[in-house]
Amino acid sequence: MQKMDSETIMGGVEMPVGTVVSQTRQQVKRLNDFALTLPEVKNVQMFVAMQVDLQGGGGAEMQSHLGQLVLELRAADKRNADGQRSSDELLSELREFSRTLHGVNSVSWDSMNGGPGGRDIHIKVSGPDFEELTEVAKELQQTLDSYTGVFDLDDDHDEGKREMTLRLKETARPTGIDEARLGTHIRSALYGRESHRISRNREDIRVMVRYPEAYRASLYHLESMWIPTAVVAGVRSWVPLNEVARFEPGEGFTAVHRSQRQRAVSVFGAVDSEVADSSVVVNRVREDFDNKIAPNYPDVRIEFLGNFEERSKAFGSLWIAFPVVLVLIYMMLAGLFRSYTQPVVVMAAIPFGLLGAIVGHWITGNPITILSEIGFVALAGILVNDSLILVDFINRRIRLGENSFEASVSGARSRLRAILLTTLTTASGLTPLMFETSFQAKFLVPMAVTLTYGLIFGTALTLVIVPSLNLVFLDTKKLAGFEDDPDDQ
Incomplete structure (x- = not known):
């Protein structure tokens, strides 16, 4: 890729x-x-x-x-x-x-x-x-x-900003200081607490009371802070912050990522x-x-995302679509020929066409992309057309009284022009796309290579391999004791 x-x-x-x-x-x-x-x-x-x-x-x-x-x-x-x-x-x-x-x-x-x-x-x-x-x-x-x-x-996972975590000591309980009181006082000192508001030009301006900027920027002044205790008997006391809380340096989080409700790092x-x-x-x-x-x-546990995940989804759907296409083609051919085995002869051109598409990518130097894989699925339906025309014509000649060998030879000779014209017109329409050099067209070039080379390669083999396989099918049918009419099975 x-x-x-x-x-x-x-x-x-x-x-x-x-x-x-x-x-x-x-x-x-x-x-x-x-x-x-x-x-x-x-x-x-x-x-x-x-x-x-x-x-x-x-x-x-x-x-x-x-x-x-x-x-x-x-x-x-x-x-x-x-x-x-x-x-x-x-x-x-x-x-x-x-x-x-x-x-x-x-x-x-x-x-x-x-x-x-x-x-x-x-x-x-x-x-x-x-x-x-x-x-x-x-x-x-x-x-x-x-x-x-x-x-x-x-x-x-990026290293966050330096931060200081405060945890209450057991000695803080008798003073009535809890986490809420501690956090409120420190926030008021560093961020500020609104004392009142004044109106100016029809706008309210909040007046905040807090420590001077020099104190707010110094860890020493934070450690030297005094905290008010709870009111006991109408009296409020003050205690040093380092006596009721301990300081734990650390770093903050820039972002928290989770997968399946668990922390994750990518x-x-x-x-x-x-x-x-x-x-x-x-x-x-x-x-x-x-x-x-x-x-x-x-x-x-680890999981692989990104390009690998998207490509797995794309190719996973093709692994389902391609067999479904083959089954549908087989069902339609089985209904047409009223046979369970002759559709396999018609579909024998598909592997040769896929081989031609791979050779075409190698000759042109194009990568096999997701559009190439989509072209493989489309090619399977196109290749069946020529084989279908040829095998149906051979069956008609057999019903008119010719033996299987003469019918196969005359059928291939009679349908040669129609099959070649069908392939050449399709390939001619796709050839200009293969030589397009613009960046936008390059995404479609692998699909054009798949269809063009697959059709040409598959058609050449269809005129030789399919009649031969049909002869094998008819001879096997005779040895098995079935009627000569290929549509009577």
């Missing part, structure tokens, strides 16, 4: 959580300026403090540490005619330049292609213990990093189609996880 030469490249920039917009803009601007120096780039769109999912559901994530670039390239056929680089070659150069950026968590590049959407590698790790999930995510990234052709590895990656295949990489990861990682983390 090779990728085609794309005309759009997308880049995602992720800075450390909490980075101000100006610093994010500075790094994205460096990438933007470098992209404009490439002769193959026609236009660049720069997004700061947001990322848009252009290949998935179209959602957007807006945070100060995120950035995105969308590069519009010259048309693929014009770049090819001028000897310029392909989208894959440009991706390699952009990744090399991205490695020179400092203070950046990750920079990922991808090209916009047709077919199933999603990332090449998208592994969701879920389980009850979040610490185990992060460890498994790291081990998966190390495993993927050892594979040839895998790059742009990242996960969606691992992402890209695959160079010239070096490796994403389906092969996914299968290797599954084996390595089952053999090396899963025994140490029995409660952790």
